[in-house]
Amino acid sequence: MEKSTERFPLAHVFGFVLSLVLTFVAAWVALEMNLSFTIVMWIIGTLAIIQAGLQLFMFMHMTEGEDGKVNIINIAFMVFCAVVIVVGSIWVLTSGHAAH
Amino acid sequence: MGIKWDEILITGDPIILGSQIAILLTTLGIIGGLTYLKKWTWLWREWITTVDHKRIGIMYIVAAVLMFFRGGMDGLMMKAQTSRPEMSFLDAQHYNEVFTAHGVIMILFMAMPFLIGLMNVVIPLQIGARDVAFPQLNALSFWLFFSGAMLFNIAFVVGGAPDAGWTSYFPLAGKEFSPGIGNNYYAISLQIAGLGTLMTGINFIVTILKMRTKGMTLMRMPMFTWTTLITSVIIVAAFPIFTVALALMTFDRLYGTHFFTVAAGGSDMLWANLFWLWGHPEVYIVILPAFGMFSEIISTFSRKQLYGYKSMVVSIVAIAVLSMLVWVHHFYTMGSGALVNSFFSITTMMIAVPTGVKMFNWLFTMRKGRIKMTTAMLWSLAFVPNFVIGGVTGVMLAMGAADYQYHNTLFLVAHFHYVLIPGVVFAVFAGLYYWWPKMFGFMLNEKLGKWHFWLFVIGFNVTFMPMFFLGLNGAVRRAYTFSAESGFAPLFLLSAIGSVILAAGFAVFCYNIYWSIRYADRNISSDPWDARTLEWATASPVQHYNFAKLPEVKSLDAFWYMKKDNEGLTLKDEEIEEIHMPSNSGLPFLMCVAFGIVGFFLIFEWHLLAAISAVLIIAGLIYRSFDYNDGYHIHKDEIKKTEGAWRKMEGKVNNHVS
Missing domain, CATH: 1.10.287 (Helix Hairpins)
Incomplete structure (x- = not known):
C-alpha cells in the first residue's frame, strides 16, 4: 500500500x-x-x-467502474435482486388467503 | 444484569451430561496433547494465522468432517427414537432440539464449509493463481464461520438448544412461544457464520474474474471454477436477505420489535418468505459446486473432455437465475392463491430442464470413455441415479396442488435427503478422494474407500427410501413418536437399520483417513489420476506459492494438452522470479474470538457486556484499516530448492517418482 x-x-x-x-x-x-x-x-x-x-x-x-459493460451487468443484477425480493415479497404476501 | 448463573449449564439429562463430560475430556486432551508435544507455536504460526488458501481450505474441511460427525449423531438419535412405536429414548422437547441442530449443522456447518473448503483448496490452483484475491479476508471468512459454528454447537450444553426447526418459523421461534435463549443461538450464530460466507462469495467472484492466468478465458475455465463463480454470485444475491431476516429476528427476540410477531402489526409469514428467499438459493449454493466437482471427476476418469461444455455453462446460469424465482414452493400451503402457486409451480418445474441437460451431459461424457472405477468415480456414478430419484420426487412436490398432500410429511424429508446426500455428500466425498493427494501428497486408501462407498450408499438408500412410503402413508415430519396402530413400525425400523449402515460407512471413512495418514505410500506422482486441469500441474502437496511459473492456457483441459503436447511442463532457471506473497495475520483469529464473545453475550441478552465487548470488533476493524503490511518476497534460491525437490529442472514433470 x-x-x-x-x-x-x-x-x-x-x-x-x-x-x-x-x-x-x-x-x-x-x-x-x-x-x-x-x-x-x-x-x-x-x-x-x-x-x-x-x-x-x-x-x-x-x-x-472500469467500463460501461461491467456497470450494466451490475445494475441489471441489482435491479433483478431488488425486483425479486421487494416486488416478489409484496406479491406473495398480499395475494390469496395470505392477505387475510 | 440479572444473570442466572444456575441456568447457564444445562443439567438433568443423562445424554447431555455425557456430552458435557466428553467435551470436557476432549478439550483437556487437546490442550494436554498440544502442550506435551510443544505444538502451540506451530499451531499458531502454521495454521491459525495462515492466509494460505490451501491451509484455510483444509481447516474448513476438518471443521466440516467434525460437524458431519455431530450432525450425524443427531440423525442417529432421531432414528433411534423413531425405530419403534412409543419409544422413550428422547422426549418431545429433546427431539425438537435434535432435529433443529441436525438441520442447521448439516446444511450450514457441514455442507457449506466442506464445499467452501474444497473450493479454497482447488479454485486458485485451477485458474493458475497464487492465492485468492483477498487472502486475509479469506482467513476472516473461515474464522467467522468457525466462531458461528462453535457458538451454535455449545448451545445444547450451555443455555439451551434452539428447538424451532432449522427454518425457525415464526410465531413459534418468537419470544412469545420460545421464551428461552435457545433461539437466540440460532439468530446470532448464523448471523456471524453468514458474514463469513458472504465474504467468501465476494472473494471468489473477484478471484475468478480477476486472477485467471494468461490465456484462460471464461470459456476455458474448468467446470468447477464455473460453478464456483456462479455459486459466489448466488451467495452475494441471497445471503444479504438472510442477514436482514436474522437481524429482524434478533430485534424481535432481544428488543421487543414486531416484525414477525402475530400481534401488533407483525407478519409471521414474512419470516417464512424471507427465509426461503435466501433458503432456496442456498440449496443451489450447495449443489452447484458439487455439480462442478462431478464434472471434473467424471471427465478425468472417463478420460474424455466434458461433453457439452457450453450447454453446461448455460445450464448453471439458468439454474442460478431460476433459483431466485422458486422460493414459494416451500410454503404453498400458506395459501397465496392460485396465481402465485401456479407461477412458482412452473418456475420450479423449469429447474428440471437445465438439471436434466447436465445429467445427460455427464452420461454422454462417460459414453465411449475408458472409465476407471476409482472411489471418486464410484461416488460420481452413484450420484446419477440417486440424485434423479431426488429430482423426480422434487418435480412431484413442485406441483402446488399435489403439494398439499405431501407437505410436512416424511415424503418431503426423503426427497430433500435424496437431493442433498447424493448431490452434496457424495460430491464432497468424491472430491475429497480426488483432491486428497493434491492436499497432502498421499492418497486415501482405495480399498477402504470402496467399503466406505458401498456401506454409505446402501445405508443411505435403506434409510431414506422407506421414508417416501412412510410419507405417502401419512407419517409427518418432526414428530417424535408414533403409535403402533399407525402401522408405520416396520418401515421406521428398516429406516433405523439403514442409518446404522450409513454410520458404519462414515466410520470406515474416518478409519480410512487414519489408516492413510499412518501407512499410505508417500512416493506418488504429482498427477496420480492423469488429470486434466491446472491444479495437477504443480507439486503435491502444493508448495505455498502454488506455481513457480504461472502456466499459460491455450484450451479447455489445459494440463491435459500441456502433457499431450509436452509444452510448458518444464522450468528453466532463468524463468524463476521472486514471488510476492501475503503475510500471515493473527487478526482474523482475534476477530473470531471477539465475535464469539459479543455473540455469546447477545445470546444471553447481557446487553451491557455485549456493547462493551463490541469495542473489540471495532478495534479490530480500525487496526486493519491502518495495516500497511505489504507481504513479503520469496527469493529465487528458495524457489529453486523447492522446485528441485519435486521435479527435474528443465526436465519433464515427474510422472512416477519411484
Whole structure:
C-alpha cells in the first residue's frame, strides 16, 4: 500500500451520516408523528429509495467502474435482486388467503 | 444484569451430561496433547494465522468432517427414537432440539464449509493463481464461520438448544412461544457464520474474474471454477436477505420489535418468505459446486473432455437465475392463491430442464470413455441415479396442488435427503478422494474407500427410501413418536437399520483417513489420476506459492494438452522470479474470538457486556484499516530448492517418482 492516500474519505463519512439521518427520520415519522398508515408508508418508502440511491453513489462505486459493460451487468443484477425480493415479497404476501 | 448463573449449564439429562463430560475430556486432551508435544507455536504460526488458501481450505474441511460427525449423531438419535412405536429414548422437547441442530449443522456447518473448503483448496490452483484475491479476508471468512459454528454447537450444553426447526418459523421461534435463549443461538450464530460466507462469495467472484492466468478465458475455465463463480454470485444475491431476516429476528427476540410477531402489526409469514428467499438459493449454493466437482471427476476418469461444455455453462446460469424465482414452493400451503402457486409451480418445474441437460451431459461424457472405477468415480456414478430419484420426487412436490398432500410429511424429508446426500455428500466425498493427494501428497486408501462407498450408499438408500412410503402413508415430519396402530413400525425400523449402515460407512471413512495418514505410500506422482486441469500441474502437496511459473492456457483441459503436447511442463532457471506473497495475520483469529464473545453475550441478552465487548470488533476493524503490511518476497534460491525437490529442472514433470 505504498500509494496510501492521506486524503480524508469525506464522501464516505458524509454518506454514512446522511444514511443514519434518513434512517432516524424514518423511525421518527413512523413512531412519533400521528399520520395515517398510508402517508407513513409513502414517506418512509420515499426515504428508503433516497437512501438506496445515496448509498449506490457514496459506497457502491457506481461512478468509478472500469467500463460501461461491467456497470450494466451490475445494475441489471441489482435491479433483478431488488425486483425479486421487494416486488416478489409484496406479491406473495398480499395475494390469496395470505392477505387475510 | 440479572444473570442466572444456575441456568447457564444445562443439567438433568443423562445424554447431555455425557456430552458435557466428553467435551470436557476432549478439550483437556487437546490442550494436554498440544502442550506435551510443544505444538502451540506451530499451531499458531502454521495454521491459525495462515492466509494460505490451501491451509484455510483444509481447516474448513476438518471443521466440516467434525460437524458431519455431530450432525450425524443427531440423525442417529432421531432414528433411534423413531425405530419403534412409543419409544422413550428422547422426549418431545429433546427431539425438537435434535432435529433443529441436525438441520442447521448439516446444511450450514457441514455442507457449506466442506464445499467452501474444497473450493479454497482447488479454485486458485485451477485458474493458475497464487492465492485468492483477498487472502486475509479469506482467513476472516473461515474464522467467522468457525466462531458461528462453535457458538451454535455449545448451545445444547450451555443455555439451551434452539428447538424451532432449522427454518425457525415464526410465531413459534418468537419470544412469545420460545421464551428461552435457545433461539437466540440460532439468530446470532448464523448471523456471524453468514458474514463469513458472504465474504467468501465476494472473494471468489473477484478471484475468478480477476486472477485467471494468461490465456484462460471464461470459456476455458474448468467446470468447477464455473460453478464456483456462479455459486459466489448466488451467495452475494441471497445471503444479504438472510442477514436482514436474522437481524429482524434478533430485534424481535432481544428488543421487543414486531416484525414477525402475530400481534401488533407483525407478519409471521414474512419470516417464512424471507427465509426461503435466501433458503432456496442456498440449496443451489450447495449443489452447484458439487455439480462442478462431478464434472471434473467424471471427465478425468472417463478420460474424455466434458461433453457439452457450453450447454453446461448455460445450464448453471439458468439454474442460478431460476433459483431466485422458486422460493414459494416451500410454503404453498400458506395459501397465496392460485396465481402465485401456479407461477412458482412452473418456475420450479423449469429447474428440471437445465438439471436434466447436465445429467445427460455427464452420461454422454462417460459414453465411449475408458472409465476407471476409482472411489471418486464410484461416488460420481452413484450420484446419477440417486440424485434423479431426488429430482423426480422434487418435480412431484413442485406441483402446488399435489403439494398439499405431501407437505410436512416424511415424503418431503426423503426427497430433500435424496437431493442433498447424493448431490452434496457424495460430491464432497468424491472430491475429497480426488483432491486428497493434491492436499497432502498421499492418497486415501482405495480399498477402504470402496467399503466406505458401498456401506454409505446402501445405508443411505435403506434409510431414506422407506421414508417416501412412510410419507405417502401419512407419517409427518418432526414428530417424535408414533403409535403402533399407525402401522408405520416396520418401515421406521428398516429406516433405523439403514442409518446404522450409513454410520458404519462414515466410520470406515474416518478409519480410512487414519489408516492413510499412518501407512499410505508417500512416493506418488504429482498427477496420480492423469488429470486434466491446472491444479495437477504443480507439486503435491502444493508448495505455498502454488506455481513457480504461472502456466499459460491455450484450451479447455489445459494440463491435459500441456502433457499431450509436452509444452510448458518444464522450468528453466532463468524463468524463476521472486514471488510476492501475503503475510500471515493473527487478526482474523482475534476477530473470531471477539465475535464469539459479543455473540455469546447477545445470546444471553447481557446487553451491557455485549456493547462493551463490541469495542473489540471495532478495534479490530480500525487496526486493519491502518495495516500497511505489504507481504513479503520469496527469493529465487528458495524457489529453486523447492522446485528441485519435486521435479527435474528443465526436465519433464515427474510422472512416477519411484
